[in-house]
Amino acid sequence: MHNKTLFQWRISWFMLKTKEFINRYLMGIVILVMFLPGVGVGENFNLLLEFITKPFIILSLPEATFFTKQVYLYCLMIIFIVWSRAQRLAINGGKFTLFQDSLPISESSKNKTNVKMILVSNHFLWPIILASYFYIPDDKDILFLAVTNVTFLVLLLFVTQYIMIFNYSITRIGLIVGIGMIFTAQLSSAYSFYQLALSYLLLYLFVLKFLFNVRQSYHHFSLKRNRFFPSLFSHNFYFQILFKSGLTSSLFRIIIIMGIMFGFTLSINYWVDDYKELTPYYIVLETLLAYFISGFYVSFLDQRNTLKPWLITLPIKNSFWITRDIFYIIVLTALVHVVFYLWAISVTEYQTLPGVFLYHLLLLIICYPIRIYVVKQQTFITFVVLFIITSITLFNLT
Amino acid sequence: MKKITINNLSIKYDDLLVLDQFNASFSQGIHWIQGLNGSGKSSLLKSLCGIVPIDKDTVKIMGFDLKTQSIKAKSSLCFVADKPEVYPFMTGLQFLTLIAKIKETELSEELFDFMDSIKLRQFNDTPFSEMSFGTRRKFTLCCVFIGRPQVILLDEPFNGLDKITIEKFRLWLIQAKKEQCVLVVSHDTHLLDNLYDSVQVLD
Numbered sequence: 001m002h003n004k005t006l007f008q009w010r011i012s013w014f015m016l017k018t019k020e021f022i023n024r025y026l027m028g029i030v031i032l033v034m035f036l037p038g039v040g041v042g043e044n045f046n047l048l049l050e051f052i053t054k055p056f057i058i059l060s061l062p063e064a065t066f067f068t069k070q071v072y073l074y075c076l077m078i079i080f081i082v083w084s085r086a087q088r089l090a091i092n093g094g095k096f097t098l099f100q101d102s103l104p105i106s107e108s109s110k111n112k113t114n115v116k117m118i119l120v121s122n123h124f125l126w127p128i129i130l131a132s133y134f135y136i137p138d139d140k141d142i143l144f145l146a147v148t149n150v151t152f153l154v155l156l157l158f159v160t161q162y163i164m165i166f167n168y169s170i171t172r173i174g175l176i177v178g179i180g181m182i183f184t185a186q187l188s189s190a191y192s193f194y195q196l197a198l199s200y201l202l203l204y205l206f207v208l209k210f211l212f213n214v215r216q217s218y219h220h221f222s223l224k225r226n227r228f229f230p231s232l233f234s235h236n237f238y239f240q241i242l243f244k245s246g247l248t249s250s251l252f253r254i255i256i257i258m259g260i261m262f263g264f265t266l267s268i269n270y271w272v273d274d275y276k277e278l279t280p281y282y283i284v285l286e287t288l289l290a291y292f293i294s295g296f297y298v299s300f301l302d303q304r305n306t307l308k309p310w311l312i313t314l315p316i317k318n319s320f321w322i323t324r325d326i327f328y329i330i331v332l333t334a335l336v337h338v339v340f341y342l343w344a345i346s347v348t349e350y351q352t353l354p355g356v357f358l359y360h361l362l363l364l365i366i367c368y369p370i371r372i373y374v375v376k377q378q379t380f381i382t383f384v385v386l387f388i389i390t391s392i393t394l395f396n397l398t
Numbered sequence: 399m400k401k402i403t404i405n406n407l408s409i410k411y412d413d414l415l416v417l418d419q420f421n422a423s424f425s426q427g428i429h430w431i432q433g434l435n436g437s438g439k440s441s442l443l444k445s446l447c448g449i450v451p452i453d454k455d456t457v458k459i460m461g462f463d464l465k466t467q468s469i470k471a472k473s474s475l476c477f478v479a480d481k482p483e484v485y486p487f488m489t490g491l492q493f494l495t496l497i498a499k500i501k502e503t504e505l506s507e508e509l510f511d512f513m514d515s516i517k518l519r520q521f522n523d524t525p526f527s528e529m530s531f532g533t534r535r536k537f538t539l540c541c542v543f544i545g546r547p548q549v550i551l552l553d554e555p556f557n558g559l560d561k562i563t564i565e566k567f568r569l570w571l572i573q574a575k576k577e578q579c580v581l582v583v584s585h586d587t588h589l590l591d592n593l594y595d596s597v598q599v600l601d
Contacts, residue, residue: 102449
């Protein structure tokens, strides 16, 4: 009990943070689970697994086009980065690791612990990774090459996560990814791998340097600044707080939503014959979108509440916040949902009745203030679950 | 013997230069680091223990370069931060045992005596999340008794401590300064009066 190793303490910390993460996104998980009946988990499990493992296999097949490979590579990279980003605090050990730096622990020992944490943290991806080996085509000519490429791809994704979390220098990233890609290109004799390596690097650097704004090593408290929005909205106090409250987590949400939309598009191309069947699932997806977007406002309100003791000393009326809250939430939210609706029409080629769209848009907009102002998330969960069940039943009946 | 040697140490965060070509050396005794807020006092301590990255040949602890011989250098030092950052589920005793294990030593009688004198042992099995700020600070302060470090870096050591603990710790400092090198960052002028051997002012 008293003789736990540093790795065991890191695992305890990881479990604590994972528990918090699950509690935080419980609502999202509940909504996602509602997708499952649509993909026939019971009867088509094999089909589902093959679908999930497809990105790994496509990349290793010589016959796949460069464009397809590129799309799948980006998808995998985004999934791995977003996952590790969401779990970053859990994986890196939190602020205790700063104190740990003052203790006589060798760099290799720290690195070993970090690598183990990366492997542990991908727990939900491991079954998919391992399953992907079973779906490699049984062709003697490409088997060795495909297994090597899948293995290298998995390693590359782990390395990306490692660098992302433990702030390795950009030069080292370039070296590792570059050497790795050249190695694979030699094996596969495919010119497109060079191009893939280059595009992967460019996208990675973009994500790392600009979107997530990863800091190198230790940084001073006074340097916690936001590089984008304050300058953009430097004359608007409300916007400054709105975007400063969680640019990173907002981007994280946007990437998740884009991932879900992409997954939705792939799923319907794979499974759905009649687009009319989609309506309930479209509504589930829209609710998921609402959940993530409203999370942005929740973190905004949290942030504002931390400033409350200071804000109440300013000569600003209460109505200043209320009118702006209502205005921006309705305008921004409605805009997002209209864009989503147009996207759904263009992707699925099906038309929901504008009246139905307006009806559930109205319901969703009611959800936002409930989630934002009623702090107890359970109330929101109950409300939305009831809403989804009603919608599905309603559309199934009609 | 010089226990800490600092040669041309510069600390820079992005565009902000906190310390520029700083030089100093410290032997045994209590050395008080003074300066205005934001002058780099805490950053200096953090760079002397390896939390803030430094260049090669800029800091030597007991003759060992902190960058290239970090294990040997860090074996001789103890850093107590102004805010205790410990896993919330870890108990006080588990924390001290972990530090002792990393330093390849045992918890000493001297440590337990000190804990008894400030009535800390009753919190041995209490998780940090359930402790008050002062109790958490006392446990992190107890690290100075583990492995008899030759260099001790204390960032605002008296913050959050009760009167008895401050008095006991002051008594311990008087003993420690005969052999050990203690660098203290503190704004509590009256608590360090008649205690320090030298003052280093950062501007």
